Amino acid sequence: MRKIADHYDRVAPVYDLRYDTSSGKVYHGHISRHLLDWLPRGKLLLDLGCGTGLFMRRYGELGGTAIGLDISRGMVEAARGQAGWFEYLVGNAEVLPFRDGSFDAVSCVLAFSYLENPDRMLREAYRVLKPGGYLAVSTLSRSVITSLVPTIYRIGEKMEVGRIGVGDFGERYYTEEEMARIFTLAGFVDVRAKRCSFAHHSLKEPIFDIARKVEPFIEKKMPRLAYNLVVCGRVPEG
Ligand SMILES: C[S@@+](CC[C@H](N)C(=O)[O-])C[C@H]1O[C@@H](n2cnc3c(N)ncnc32)[C@H](O)[C@@H]1O
Numbered sequence: 001m002r003k004i005a006d007h008y009d010r011v012a013p014v015y016d017l018r019y020d021t022s023s024g025k026v027y028h029g030h031i032s033r034h035l036l037d038w039l040p041r042g043k044l045l046l047d048l049g050c051g052t053g054l055f056m057r058r059y060g061e062l063g064g065t066a067i068g069l070d071i072s073r074g075m076v077e078a079a080r081g082q083a084g085w086f087e088y089l090v091g092n093a094e095v096l097p098f099r100d101g102s103f104d105a106v107s108c109v110l111a112f113s114y115l116e117n118p119d120r121m122l123r124e125a126y127r128v129l130k131p132g133g134y135l136a137v138s139t140l141s142r143s144v145i146t147s148l149v150p151t152i153y154r155i156g157e158k159m160e161v162g163r164i165g166v167g168d169f170g171e172r173y174y175t176e177e178e179m180a181r182i183f184t185l186a187g188f189v190d191v192r193a194k195r196c197s198f199a200h201h202s203l204k205e206p207i208f209d210i211a212r213k214v215e216p217f218i219e220k221k222m223p224r225l226a227y228n229l230v231v232c233g234r235v236p237e238g
Helices: 002-019 022-038 054-061 073-082 118-128 149-158 176-185 207-221
Strands: 044-048 065-070 087-090 103-109 129-140 189-196 228-234
Touching (some): 022 103, 022 189, 022 207, 022 228, 044 054, 054 065, 054 103, 065 073, 176 189, 189 207
Parallel strands (some): 065 087
């Protein structure tokens, strides 16, 4: 975990540049919209692995407020610099420093793959949610397309590529079925999982534009080719 925190401390000053390009904005906005569709609006959100607070700001634009938690102090400081009106904490998403039933919603955007014990994070999210509260997670799915990513990242680390997210961090990816099962085991009900994203921000134009155009078709008709997962579950009422 220290290695992940050190990496994100190092890249924190440049992290947002990745999503400042037009393709980066479109990519992160696309994932965020899928999550926002499943979360209650205008409420109190806890964002786990909040990074520089990109998703919190989107949630805030729709009238909600948010608290962010991240293992990297550098990312938390960058988030404070961007949107100081929210609260941020340095901490591990698997051990939450909040009372039971504190939040209406919990999100985890592009950070779930780093968790050493995802079941523990799910149990903690369940605990800190109010009855009827929602957890929504977006993460890379396990598929033929993504199976090479950890190897590429390991090689990238050896070659000292130094790009955001590139390194041997023991990341794990999951299928829809696995995610739905662990959500259900943690107690969540109405669990939904779908695949999204075909256009990746690292693609160069015009390939990115073409991928973006076919994205709705891929997501609907050929979801196996969409490489991110969005998963949502609800804490039962009473
Ligand atoms: C790819 S970034 C995503 C940041 C942000 N959610 C976004 O959408 O831009 C992954 C983040 O997860 C954080 N992270 C990784 N493991 C974590 C853990 N166990 N607890 C809290 N944060 C963690 C990293 O420090 C990093 O900021």
